[in-house]
Amino acid sequence: MKIVSALVVLVVLAAGSAVAGELPTSNGRKLVATVQGEPITLDELSREVAAMRRAQPPGTWDQRAAELAVLNRMINVVLIAQEGARMGISALPEVRKTVDTNARITLRDELVERIVKDVKADPKEVEATSQAAVREWKVSALLFTKEEHARDMVAELAAGKTFGELATAAMADGRATKVEDGVVLKRQTMEPAVAAVVARMAVGATSPVISTKSGPVVLTLQEIRHPEDPTARATAERVVLGTRRREAVAAYDQALRKKYVKVNADLLRNLDYEAEKPGIDALLKDRRVVAEVRGEPPVTVGELTEALKFQFFHGTSLAAASKRLNSKKEQVLDGLLHRKVFRKEALRLGLDKTDAYRDKVKDFERSVLFEAVVRKAVVPDVRLREDDIKAYYDEHRKEYTAPQMMRLRSLAFRTRESAESAAASLLSGADFQWVADHADDQLGSNAQDVVSFDGRPIMTSELPEAVQKAVAGARARDVRIYASPEKYYYVLAVENVVAAQPQPYEEVRQSIARKVLDAKIEKAVDDYADRLRALSDVKIYLGTS
Secondary structure, three states: OOOOOOEEEOOOOOOOOHHHOOOOEEEEEEEEEEEEEEEHHHHHEEEEEEEHHHHHOOOOOOOOHHHHHHHHHHHHHHHHHHHHHHHHHHHHHHHHHHHHHHOOOOOOOOHHHHHHHHOOOOHHHHHHHHHHHHHHHHHEEEEEHHHHHHHHHHHHHHOOOOOHHHHHHHHHHHEEEEEEEEEEEEOOOOHHHHHHHHHHOOOOOOOEEEEEOOEEEEEEEEEOOOOHHHHHHHHHHHHHHHHHHHHHHHHHHHHHHHHHHHEEEHHHOOOOOOOOOOOOHHHHOOOOEEEEOOOEEEEEEEHHHHHHHHHHOOOHHEEEEEEEHHHHHHHHHHHHHHHHHHHHHHHHHHHHHHHHHHHHHHHHHHHHHHHHHHHHHHHOOOOOOOOHHHHHHHHHHHHHOOEEEEEEEEEEEEOOOHHHHHHHHHHHOOOOHHHHOOOOOEEEOOOOOOOOOOOEEEEEEEEEHHHHHHHOOOOOOOOOEEEOOOEEEEEEEEEEEEEEEEEEEHHHHHHHHHHHHHHHHHHHHHHHHHHHHHOOEEOOOOOOO
């Protein structure tokens, strides 16, 4: 956003004044700018900068440039919000209602923040949750042709024979079609039937017969592992902390209700919203007290009915016909009481007088006025021409090119010789599935770190870099071999290749039009703010050095 230099603009850019100790203060708070006497505090700027920083990729952050850019935007918002107040927008009933509703929600949120600020996640619970998420099971598994063969093996294992000798015999005489030794199963990729059994097994145990999509399976559990996964641990910590915080808020809510609330349980129980009489309209006017809140107006039947009616915005008659209103009345009353007691407690604690609360309310009102002025005074003058859209398309053709797509199917082997043999069979015309069923020395799809391609279209650019190199220049029906860092050897069968091609203008016109219009509106807003700034008293105390 550019800064208009005009004689009527008073801008103070003192070198080095960004040092917090050198900033002027108002009511004990450091200022970074004033707009027509309205202050922008260092606290407000810091919150905006922190939010912006969280959204930036690592290594792209310039603290001083970011501070000045954010401050400039904040000044423009204040200028346009002040213009909205001069236009009388701030006094409109719908605006006041929106701002007041947000203020109530913000006050409750301030109390919730106070309740949960010292809540911590139990490290033991985090550890248990994280381990449950990453748990892996190393098994040996045997796939049978018939269920009775699988049941026979379970019985022989119980009689003392070993899994290995029984698997060898079953494969030799055709009772089993596939054996996998030391395969690693992960929760995310296991069939539900397998997961349900494995989760209850102890190391060394053998499963009963499991019915899977491929056929009856018997497996033995060799090891349970918990690999390190920082992402899973971070997720577990968020989940556990979120649960503990919700529990803390619920306990606080119950304590406040015990302190302040008395519910007329008989009246609540006897309220029948589905009866023909007295009917919803009569209950909306009912002044009987369904819950008392000490020191506050009580909750009446009418207030409860209004809130209940709001829940069913499609109409209460439909809700009554499906017997839903009575089942909701206690839940709706709980919501009403929660909002009342939390507001009462927040006011008692003086949270409405804190700078944090007042800043948030003020920021929201500014944003409402800003958006209203932009809609009323800026957007109507913005014109979007077809030539603008076409020019953007011509300048950004690379962004609107459909990427190259491939259909790949893969087989993974322990040795290069086995992979080359399978590749030769495919190149000679053998069916992929036949090779998959008969090639020796294959790794199962559940083996650790095995990558699998199943013939679904995938963008070439999304393939691992080494795989991209392996299939570079490939055409349909080509076969390539790729050696992975894990020393697995993959046979990659290329079923189809769709070349990259430009997307037709008609397909992308709508998304481009939105971008171009947004850019035009942003420039128009900047220009509008510059005109206001040229007629305003703006002081900036944040230094440029």
